[in-house]
Every structure is written in structure tokens, then in C-alpha cells.
Amino acid sequence: MFKLDSILTGQEVVRFPHHNYVTSVQFHPTDSKLFLAGTFKSSILCWDIRTGNITSTYSAFFGQVQDIAFLPQGNEFISAAEVIKRNSTDKGIMVWDFRSTAVLSNQIYQEAFTCTCLKVHPCESHFVAQSNGNYIALFSTRKPYKLNKFKRYEGHKVSGYHIGCDFSPDGSIICSGSADGQIYFYDHHSSRMISELSGHSMPCMDVAFHPTLPHCIASCGWDGGVKIWK
Helix, strand or coil, X not given: CEEEXXXXXXXXXXXXXXXXXXXXXXXXXXXXXXXXXXECXXXXXXXXXXXXXXXXXXXXXXXXXXXXXXXXXXXXXEEEXXXXXXXXXXXXXXXXXXXXXXXXXXXXXXXXXXXXXXXXXXXXXXXXXXXXXXXXXXXXXXXXXXXXXXXXXXXXXXXXXXXXXXXXXXXXXXXXXXXXXEEEEEECCCCCEEEEEECCCCCEEEEEECCCCCCCEEEEECXXXXXXXX
């Protein structure tokens, strides 16, 4: 079940029932009436909020969808799914054609680690994936969407948690949560760790930069707390 609520009133506006757990949601960047919903078992659904109907289904043999991110213009999107078998690592990160539902690439990330979070750089042709191998991997948003084997962002811990990450509004910094409760900051171009914050008493699950205040971030932890940092 997925619901849309009014920001102003907090009241439910419409709901979209289906038979599976919803694990991630992403609105289309140029058509706000369409959104994708990742599910617990091997499918991603596109819904139209005007009709309440599913307009497209994206299916393949992969595990639980961890995250979804649209590439610039919204013609393609990336999905990250749980790696359930060693021979299914080629389904861990996939690129899809939004309109045709065709798989454009499933040969992007061959390591046997589930990726928990996807973020597209705000102005450069890159995206990152948070890997359960305790690092953030860097990829191209252009075909063939290659992994940068010479650059990774290391120092934080994922340790099986659904840890998130984010780009600063100008794309110069990558921020990551961590299983040790810390918040880590990396220089995007050098991949060097530049600072860390003692964020939470339990794993820091996600972080998000403010879209217009570049020195303001929010973090949330396994301890149930949400913090705003400046």
C-alpha cells in the first residue's frame, strides 16, 4: 500500500493498493503525475496519480528493491536490489528505459554486495551507490554506465544496515550515514574524507542536505532520533 498525504493538512489524499510491500518511491523529475514504487519481490511499478492505475511494470529476477533514482531528464532510471544469489550480482544495479520498460544495462556492478542507496550528482555525469562492502561506489550516468574502479569513498560502515548518503546541492561533497552512528563527509572529486560528526548513539541510517542551505543537513538514526546540523 502506498499513500499520498497533503503537506498542508497531513490528511490522506489518495492511496494505491497492491499486494506487495513498498520499499522505495520516486517521483518522475519532469512529470509529477507519475511515480515509481519499488517492491519486496522482483518488480518496480509506475503509477499515475490521476487515474490511480499502474501504467508500467519493470520486472526481472532480483531481490527486494533497495532504492530507485532517475537519471537526468527522466528517460532512464537506476534501481538497486538485494543480491540474493552469487550468480545474480548482475541484477544488483540495473538501468531501465522508463518508457519501454527495457533493461538498458545489468552489467554495471559485479561485486556480491547489496547497494542500499542511489544518488545522482546534481550537475555532473555521475551517480553513486552505497555498498554493503563499506564504501560508496561511483558510476557514470552515460552508457555503458561504467564503474569508476579507481575512486571509492571509504571510512564509514554499512554492516548490513540500510545506510543512506547524499550529495551537497553543488555536488562537491558526499555525506554518508554509518553503522557506528557517525556522519562522514567526503570530497567528491578526490574521494578524501574531510570530516565526521558524532551523530547518533546507534547506526545513523540516512542523511540529507538541505536543497538551498548547503551547510545544513538532517540525519536520522536507529535510535529513533532526527537531528538538524549546521
